[in-house]
Amino acid sequence: MTHDARRYFDLPSPFPMKRGGELHGARVAYETWGELSKARDNAVLILTGLSPSAHAASNDIDPSQGWWEAMIGPGKAIDTSRWFVICVNSLGSDKGSTCPASIDPATGQPYRLSFPELALEDVANAAHAAISGLGIEQLACLIGCSMGGMSALAYMLLHPGSVRAHISVDTAPQAQPFAIAIRSLQREAIRLDPHWNNGQYDDQRYPDTGMSIARKLGVITYRSAMEWNGRFARIRLEAEQRDDNPFGFEFEVESYLQGHAQRFVRTFDPNSYLYLSRASDWFDIAEYGEGSIPEGLKRIQIERAMVIGVSTDILFPLEQQEQIAEGLKAAGAAVEFVALDSPQGHDAFLVDIENYSRAIGGFLTRL
Template identity: 35%
Template structure:
């Protein structure tokens, strides 16, 4: 080829290479490392030569996603229930008010005298729903007051008016733990509840509107005082026994501490003398998911769609604490509801379907605001000396501020009423830098000289120094661990009580966790029956 022709050919080839830099790179790399063509796609090489990143041809779009959308039947069910409830709300607006929460027929005690509460609120009047079994003797000395758990009604056993089985059906009756041939048993729905007793869903007599979250903060002691108003109306001066499990076990102790001369024997099962951080944390979590349901509406949801989704989740959290890991291992293991189907984000494992079912059963049968108030009262529970003295001081101060009829003494709204809310303070809480040190110092100061239970608790339970007391715990209980019942028994014994019977059921005896008190007729029922003889 002649020189001009060769030059023209070289310029033409160079022009083609410059117009296609990738060819230039490939040519250059191939000339040096022909056995490593993969380097032609190296980002570092591409960037070094100022080339755009190489991409394979994009796939042809068919209009469909790579994977099908997942189905969510659990959310479909919630949406369907919301739509149904919305429809019912519209219907009721034409036909009348919504039905009340109910567990069946009860007797109602109405008190016209105001009840001053521990944290400064007042109920100008209130109702207590109750049921009873067995016959009261002539001198009314065979009465047993049965205290309920958090969400239970007064329906502990079937009655002629309500033949449905009660929550302690197998424990009450002739020859059973609470022997109706010997005793007259009374069970109430707690103050703050929704099964006939005055609570947030009740009407405020001051304005004819539902209390909602204008209802004042309650304590276990407030609930017990209301119960003893009922006993006064029935002419019962002294109980043969105060009996309770879970929250009822707390109230049973409180009844003896508040009214030591009016209580004979005390039974406290799977309870505590003061709430501890773990149980407070679990109840806090339940309240949070409930309050964050948009339908909660800061407590003013009556006549509207209730916060059923929040209630369902709250119940599922609670159910996790009510039963035990060992039982679930045996009952559910890692089995799935339908192994033939692919995994799902909705309930899929058997344990998930169990929790889902528990939430479904509960979400429309209990007033959400009652759950908030009653569970908060559990958190505030403390029978220690210092807590009792602080409550007494508050009550003395508030009694001066409120008049006899429940109105403020000066005719205006009491400053105490403003404090009875479920709202946080204006300034968020902050953990203090020295909180751990001060906490440790307080614990050291509170330990009894013998190294036993807290001295504060020993003194707080001193009023029970001469009462026969049965304390029962369950090793598989994670909500009220067995050490909390041991703490009660030890505090009573350090206070001089020589009539304390303490039983702890091992995991071999019961795998049912906290719910053992509802299920174990042999061990729990047998111990109660022997103790009451």
């Protein structure tokens, strides 16, 4: 059932890519909730982080829980009795959209590393094409979370007039060196796994080790030390949960990371991960402002925005949300800046539903 709720939008062919090259016969997967109004003025688009699919919430066709289930639905913060909500799977992600694991129509073989270089601007352009294809000229609100927040900035900048209001969630106007270092190391763990084999892996020889290390490093940076002090402290695993390896897992926090890695390793295409990760490093709104973040943001013309960040986020620190808020304000938008103290770090938007519901729900209600 899981995949049935997906719809697909065929991108214009050829679909030109920012850094050169083009895709032929490409598509993006998306899901929707609620009804588009006759005036087509109640559309809310969600752009996602690196790994989630378009299945942000359950719906009639796919009743399984979505990755933002608690936020989307009738009466919830993103109220589907008022809004027509769309979530588009990023171009380059393997959750239904064309990606390095897709068949290249020119060869009949998977693209793998022959997939053209991917930028978040391409993710934005593909999402914009899908929205236009649904007959929506202007979004009532564009919501971008984490990597999706960077894609959202690209979307608004590249498509003037396409967005009325914006909610920026735990994101950044450019990748900073700490985040680049983390992502570079994640990519290196995958690339140095002999089973990655320059992208030519298969189910028998698959870079499980590299993907596992990459995922664990991701989870470490998505959460916060403060949360873990309360949650795991120095709790040991039970004897029967431990193996004989002299350096095997002993603490609950190690087992927690292992669980995250095991759930992820075979469910995300490694090459697609590399492409999206690199795209995140490349993103820099200052490219559009002659090297200046405020000047880049000044080119974004919207009416209102809410910018949300968390003090415990080490991957996208709060100062970066403040830069976005200041920049959009200077560009003429009415901006609300929400600095939260949620202990969960970068992932707070997925966990601290109470505070994010209050902020996002309140903003949408006032639109």
